Amino acid sequence: MNPMLQGIGIILIGLSGCIAYFYLSNLILDRVLFPARGPNAGRNINRANLWRPWLFMFPAIFALSLYLAYPVFETLRLSLMQRVAGGGYEWVGLNNYQRMMQDSKFWEAMRNNMLWLLVVPAAATGFGLLAAQLTDRIKWGGLAKSLIFMPMAISFVGAAVIWKLVYDARPIDLEQIGILNAIYLALGGAAPQTWLTIPFWNNFFLMAVLIWIQTGFAMVILSAALRGIPEETIEAAIVDGASGWQIFFKIKMPQIRSTILVVWTTITIIVLKIFDIVFAMTNGQWETQVLANYMFDKLFRANDWGVGSASAMVIMILVTPILVWNVRNARREMR
């Protein structure tokens, strides 16, 4: 029981520390620094209100700048430095990037990542749209939606175990326990395949895991968008004699285009950060390396912080267009 009690103790300390900050800091502001009493009550209230937003936001701003903003610059700096034997760092300019470019594993990771970026968002959005469109029309659609949405709750590692069993292969004279091989043999396949070791194609078997997870997300959002389409436009199209396909592609799709774009970008960001699935299933062997796993490999296995930082910067550069687009969208909305 000891570790459990210890855990609970640590949890309580963590939580009460956090709550104490907000309570006490506001108490000090209102009672001690600018009390709303006495001759200067009015001025004090105004002053307190000048300070309060920053008091409210301080922990958030602090955490955001320390954990997200500062690392961007620090990683950039580290990517231009190199460890010197015996401790310390020296400035090496773009040397790390050069070394990374000469690494064939890096290019393999880039190539695979591009493949992921092409396939996963498209497939997940496509399946999501299909599932949304179909489940909206049937009675048990709610249940179907929950079940398709369920993988969202499963960790990438859990999903990796789940799919490893699907892809499992055993020698031909034994009974197959991986369902994919069982189906493959039943359909007339000659020998059981070790799916995860087939170069190039194994990438798709890994992608299937992420598509499986993300389809539910796409479905939920697209289904809400489909329901948001005004009935009149569809009725008008039916009156004008449009077929089911025409209604879907010419009336519905254009109206939910911005939602599709949002789903697409969200999944793109997830793909760029994808690490767990590859790490757990192949660890980048058999030509399945991706950028995030390559970076982890360089950082914590090869202990090469220069190249590790450089590859982290590559991921940052790839998300930058989305970042700019996001900020511009948000500003437009705010006006």
Added chain:
Amino acid sequence: MDNIAGRKSSLSWVVNISVFFLVVLWLLPTVGLFVSSFRTADQIASSGWWKVLFPSEQNLTLRTAGPDEQVEQDGLYVLEGQLFEPGSEAEISVWGASSRDIAAYEAGETAQLDDGETLFVGADGSYRMESPVPFEGSRGSRVFVTAETPPELTLNNYKNLLFDPNNVDGMSRAFMSTLTVTIPATVIPIVVAAFAAYALAWMDFKGRALLIACVVGLLVVPLQLALIPLLRLHLAIGIGKGYLGVWLAHTGFGLPMAIYLLRNYMVGLPRDIIENARVDGATEYQIFMRIILPLSFPALASFAIFQFLWTWNDLLVAKVFLIDATGKTTVMTAKIVELMGTRGGNWEILATAAFVSISVPLLVFFLMQKYLVRGLLAGSVK
């Protein structure tokens, strides 16, 4: 009219069937693992999980009783008994006395072994071993049988993995570590974000628009960038690898989403309520605690679910900021990856471990789905 109605019903059949197919396709992988976690190692290895409800043919290695149970009958030394555990309904088809030929004899046959020994094995697992000289050694001799065993589901995998203190592969400690990471890493960002979101939504100050833009921008910053600088920082200021570090990291990484979701929600609250409270002399702190926080419950709940799922399922942050050489703080996801390396073929261990770790998020998912969907829709402008 008939024609149109007919077409419609056939189309709805197509829709029903395709949705059914889609659901099965999406459910099948998880069901496979779930079923496997209730089967014995022998069963998993000898037949696919989809055959769980049918009897399976297995190759088993069983033992006769030890020599200390032999009895002397008519000048022969005899060992007699049952190969299977009591209550088993397995049926032996063929068997063998050596691992080189496990299908040498049919059930009901008597085999002549070395040294004049004979061995009879019946279909139900009963055996009779006779020898002119006393049996020696400490253990019974091995019998290799091919048996048709009825389907059997067991909770033993879970018992071993969760409640056996001697099991080095046990998950109970990892479960506690995960919990210790998850709870504060869910609550702290909510508290911090709620205050910040309120300030960004309802307080007037310079630079508000810029701050909101920053939050939106930070939404997409990959956390991979944070690994090296922050690990260095944690080591430098003495937090090292531990719970405090991983809470702070999860707080930092979860904040942009939290602030964004909560601010969007709070902006939508009616202005009158807040203005009235201000006129009545409530302080901003009181307004926040007594009015905004209770009204924001749906948004808080949906973010809490997200953050919970995300921290519970996380591997990378824990691997970098938490897990040290002692292995005391290993979280479940990392433990499973470890097991995948060392126990790659032992599906009964892997499947059970994975399901222990998946079960809590799944429970949360099915209980709180309403809030989860609401949160996704609110944040989908992201």
